[in-house]
Amino acid sequence: MDPELINDCVHCGFCLPSCPTYVLWGEEMDSPRGRIHLMKQHVEGTPVTDEMAGHFDACLGCMACVTACPSGVRYDRLIEQTRAVVEREHVREPADRALRELVFQLFPHPRRLRAMRVPLRLSAGLRRRIAPRLERVNPSLAAMADLAPDPVKRVRLPRRVEAVGRRRATVGMLTGCVQGEFFPQVNAATARVLAMEGCDVVIPPSQGCCGALSLHSGRPGQARRFARRTIAAFDRAGVDTIVVNAAGCGSTMKEYADLLDGVWAERAREIRTVDLAEYLAELGPVARRHPLPLTVAYHDACHLAHAQGVRSQPRELLTAIPDLELREIAESAICCGSAGTYNLFQPEAARELGDRKAERVLATGADLLVSANPGCTMQITSAIRRSGAAPIPVAHTAQVLDASIRGLGRVA
């Protein structure tokens, strides 16, 4: 916890209303300002107590406070450093430790996730039925049972997708862990849209997890290993631009140069990571958009809006589709509660935030929800299911664009 970064905070409190946990509980210790105060206490010699660790763990890392802060406090950096300190210095309860081990042995490993597909598909009905009862035994396991989507058919992506028409660029594409295994249709749509907009899309099969999950959970060592492997995979594939369609991954990859040292930091600087919507907006459209008569509510993923500042681009891409009407979701800057692994480790708070988000999404009356992060998609889908309201289909920006460009008339 860098004291200089801590001292940037002038205690004005402008971050309070942007913080999801402060919105929920109204307690200083669960606000960015309060957490920075706790960090300061630690730097000044107070050991990490159970209470302190609890308040850091309760932070979603959504970075809404970074957007809100007029003094430019790098809370993102601070909480990242703090989580590493907590992992190092704080001894967690055995059950908590076991759960964390399970999550970090599973999620950043696409092959292991793939092995989960069959049991997940077979257990779809059962999982939802037992989730409420599991709740009493272990809320985290209940959350996992409830959140996991029903796997769709696997899509094998080729190593290279050729541009349609004149080639305007060559880009690499990150397939991600959860995105790749649970939402392969999003990756397929992303590759198609990029190709139809004139890009050769290179998809190195050797890529794995980008390290976001580990970095956001205080495991910088594991994150660095994943980061180096990702850089190497795209280097070998000969691309210097990586298009990412998952907000959490993109935000971490943009910070690779700060995460790594020496030659790896150099290599990281030579690769440009860019979010799909950001890239398409910058490239400008060539493919014709066919009408999609739909009302769409666009959900700002925190790691896209707050971490990468990508807000207007996806909205512009969507509104450029004929007949599509865009609706804004109230409190769009407040996190849905997914936040990487948050909904597994802090299931109660995550559920409250999910319910809040579901209510506001439903209030738009939109036909379709668009979300550019797989975690948000699972979280909001599960919250809407819990509310008992008619389910609202959720799609990625890429899928909507894909449907429009291909003239499908509806989002697949």
Added chain:
Amino acid sequence: MTETLDELARGLAGVLPPGAVITDPVRLRTYECDGLTHHRAVPGIVVLPESAEQIAAVVRLCNEYGVPFVARGAGTGLSGGALPRADGVLVVTAKMRRILQVDLADRRAVVEPGVTNLAITEAVREHGYYYAPDPSSQQVCTIGGNVAENSGGAHCLKYGFTVNHVLALEIVTPDGDIVTLDADDPGYDLLGAFVGSEGTLGITTKVTVRLSRAPETVTTLLAAFGSIEQGGQAVSAIIGAGVVPAAIEMMDALAIAAAEAAVACGYPAGAGAVLIVELDGPAAEVAHQFAEVERICRDNGAFELRTAAGPQERAAVWKGRRSAFAAVGRISPAYIVQDGVVPRTALPDVLASIDRLSAEYGIRVANVFHAGDGNLHPLVLFDDAEPGAEERAGLVSGRILDLCVEHGGSITGEHGVGVDKSRYMPKMFTDDDLDTMQLVRCAFDPRGLSNPGKVFPTPRLCGEVPGVRRGVHPLVESGRAEQF
């Protein structure tokens, strides 16, 4: 924790929801200060009540144990008004944030004290209404705190302060009764006395606010001047011409630099001062006044004038101003926000004197102010790592208040006296004045338990003696006052 506080904490846990009594030292410390960080005190106990009844129960228990209590909303105050007491209870109203009732026909809303200022406007905006007082921290500061401090804001020039927009209050008195003060009640204006009493007369638990109709037209003008004097003259000329803008705000070069660094507000380059003039009202009136203001600005040397066309451009113009305080964090490791008032006509003189002070002490001062009503907000910048810098900054800050008083102004425009300025009260008031004020205080809080140590400079009379008061009050004894 002392034995008394220990016992009190157990009692509090009995009247509050689970988890609403904080005694863990690490947690308590996060409440050690409000927006003014150089006054700190770790509270003895923090409570997070959820209703007026719970606050009343807390206050009654405090009375039982003779323990002082301090109310706090979002903790954004800039005079240390919510500075906790190490021997007392901090009553945080942040969980009480329901908008209880919106009555558009009667143009009023009833809200809990923890509701933010901006949330009221957001709740009624779609119907064409808003809540007028607009402190720069409106997105986070709570209405309970606004009532305690009689908060103002940029638009108070035309529309008045909190006191002009509060119609009724439900309060918990310092002895634990729940009472209602209503502007329509005949007799003494107790509501007027309570608003701005900085927590010394009780705790607000419910606020009925006036809702105002959003104006038909709003026009915002940004005028850049070569110097702060030119800007000051333009302000005087505008008011002198009989135009009452919704707001006239001025920022000097250093404040502009800070705002640019923080939010890239894109103010005209090379400006020694910018003036933001906002006009609102019926379209015809605004158009007429706008021409007048434009002419006056040009006559006084404005080298660039920009008009914000729509709400987005207006927000962009205001962004720099609204973020100015916190933005100063970008150009200085530490700073003191000062708040003083001078007659408009004295603005150029006082600003020149501030410049001299700044040079004399080697301390930079950025100026941001509500120029229309002469409310200065000098930001005294210093490096807290440099030995002696904080003391010098404190001196400059204090000397600025002297200037205000010497020029017939006041030591605070809207941030309140709190703990930070209580020592300056004797510069403005005689002992008799202060004693008279304390009589009011004693009438509400004879035992001096409600936010003691604030507003008044020294423990005088009954008001500032913590603990149970024994015997007859000296003023009562001398026949100069009656206790009721």
